[in-house]
Amino acid sequence: MAVFGRLSLRARLTVAATAMAAVGLAVGGVLWLVAMDRALLGALDETARRQGDDIATLVESGRLPDPLPGFGVAVAQVLDGDDRVVASTPGGDRLTPVVAGDDLAAVRSGAAIDIDGTRLGQPEPLRVVGIVTDTAGEPRTVIVAVSLEEQQRSVRFAKIGVFGGGLAITAALGALSWLVIVRALRPVDRLRGGAEDISGAGGGHRLPVPAGGDELSRLATTLNDMLRRLDAAAARQRAFVADAAHELRSPIAALRTELEVALAHPDAVDPHDTAREALVEVQRMARLVDDLLVLAHLDNPRPLRRDELVDLGQLAVEITEGVRDGRVRVRVDSGGEVFTRGHRDSLSRVLRNLVDNAVRHASSQVTVAVTGDDGAARVSVADDGAGVRPADRDRIFERFARLDDARDRDAGGTGLGLAIAREIVVSHGGTVVVEDAGPGARFVVTLPPARATIGAPEAVS
Template sequence: MAAGHTPKHSLRARLTFVVTVVAMVGIAAASVGTVMLIERALVGSIDDAARSYAQDTAVLVESDRISNPLPGAGAAIAQVVDAEDRVLASTPGGDLLVPIVGGDDLAAVREGRAIDMSGSRLGQPDPYRVLGVPAELDGETHTVIVAVSLAEQRRAARLFRFVTFTLGAVVAIAVGALSWYVTGRTLRPVEELRRSAAEITGTGERRLLPVPAARDELHRLATTLNDMLRRLEDASARQRAFVADAAHELRSPIAALRTELEVAQAHPDAVDMAETTREALHEVERMGRLVDDLLVLARLEEGRFSSTWLVDMRDLAESIAGSLREPRVPVTVEPGPGASVHGSPEALSRLLHNLIANALRHAATKVTVAVSQAGHLVEVRVGNDGPAIPPRHRERIFERFTRLDDARSRDAGGTGLGLAIVRQIARSHGGDVSVADQDQGACFIVRLPSRGRAGTA
């Protein structure tokens, strides 16, 4: 049998088949049990009637009022047999020479047991039920034997079996039809979900699946799928915006580079080739920084780091501040104890570098970096004394390619991705970044779980 067997029939058909089969098995078992009980009850009623007649006849024997032939008992045949197996009396039509049963069967009857006997012994096609009752007369033990035909019992049992199994088949068919209807009604929302999902084309138009009104598993499934579709649509929208913004940001340096090269090609004697080369190199460097930042963001969104270590954020900040070559304003790392987090040294270094570089671009006279432990969090504050960030922009500045009105100049060296990278790194380490109020300038606060508490993607 193939391991990946695929059902050929629909779920509705399979459920209906299973329910119908289970119903048929249950009905058949119940019918067989009922028929057996009815047959046993019929045989028991025959035994009771035959024993009652035999006991009445035994009373006549014991009172020495026996007559031959014996009083009639309907379709029953009765004999009075002495201890020597001689027939003393019989019902009309009965044999006066030979007992109804002989040998072991006669011994069983004398012991009080009821037995089944073939009707051929009495010249009848149907079997008989035979039992006996003892009777005492003049100190001798006689036996009253009664044989009753099972023909009526057999006919009644056959009729009952026919009716029972016919009704069982009808009930099984009705259960199957009801199961088909109920599963169809139950699975109708699933089919609506399937059709709606098939109509979602991914062209940018937001489409959601219909949510059933009933608060059941299908309702929760549809809600979960709609949440997933919203997340996918949001991710797709961000991707489209990211591609559009990246294309827009790359267009400017490419256009400037192309213009400079075209002018140099068209008027080689009228341009300073050294200056043209420097400007072209500057544009290429801008594109290189932009591409590098795009690659960093792409890697961060995958949520995986090449390695994670215990990183002292104060030591890291001092190392970055000391590596700056001729910063525009002084960068000061405030003294204090170490504060460690568990994370990627490369990513955390990029986080601090971007924050310090951003502060340097906007600072008037200084940039300060403070690292402290606040409970189970490590706080890194990077502040400058330049223009403050209005509250309405404090979330938007962490979006990709966002520049505020007073910082739009691309010549300042920013790509518009630095703060987006900072937030992505912070969140990848289980923390976040925000802008805080201060008396003058802007202050960025990064909060990260202290050692051993950060989630590692």
């Protein structure tokens, strides 16, 4: 087995296929030889019995000649009730029966037996059958012995033919199996070669797809789809890392500048102003790092737990009460109790991000509306600001997306709030879109509805 395991896949498959073919041929050959041997013996017995019947007819008619006609048999004898030879073919013993004792009893019962040919001075064994008859009320037994030489010669030739033919067929099947397996595995070699050309950096390379639409073709298609997804994920990761590095560089550079100026000109800089400005940059970095951690958690394939019953109206009130901006008035318009099932903290982050985004871009007012029906639970956040152009309504949900000067980092955003909101909503089986509020923009979150039940459990963390 160790040697077999060191062989190539082609060799192992060829050896296995050839071995199975050889075993099948061997079993078939043995069964055929056994059937042939029995058929020849049956034919030989039938011939001997037919000749014995002819002699028995002569015995019953009282016209028994002496010597008996041979009919091509080796020896034929007629025995009386005392097992004495009454008549025999030429060359047969006229004193001693061909068989005696148990052998004679067996042939009288209808069996056919084999005996050594040396009893009659012949090199080949003999096949003996017996026919029981009588004449004038006296029992007679006709013994017919025929040579097995022709039968054994035929069996020997058949064995040689089966052995030689089996070897030839096995060799031919082995060669054919090798050719078929080599041809079948050729696409695998091409796939392996294509895989060697693909580097970890991606680059859009794909595996060659074999023609024919078979299992290998479907495997190559599946692997190419996987490579396409991996390339897309790698591209997103590289872009994300580059954007994150770029976003972190700005507050770090600003903080470094503040500290260097304070150290270089201690008399010209107010320490409190320096600390306050440094704190602003630190808070900006903290928000960015926090958003990056949230996105990393959302990118985890493990889904969020969605086993909490969440009152969206109550959640909207809690979020708006935490808004501290005297420039913009935030109000909640709830049409009754609207429930969904989801991760409460994540849904709270969605509303907080949407409300913060609306407050930053509103002129004077932000409206949070909660509505529900049998088909969906909806939360809309509308502002009366400049709005979002139709061409940008998909792009604003991309990570680090900023559309214009009014939506830059100085406004307090990290460029990740809307991306985080969309990721969370999608993970909850919902959608988020932006519409024209006339004036301003309206973000609409649609989630699967849920019914509140009496005695429902509190939110699960």
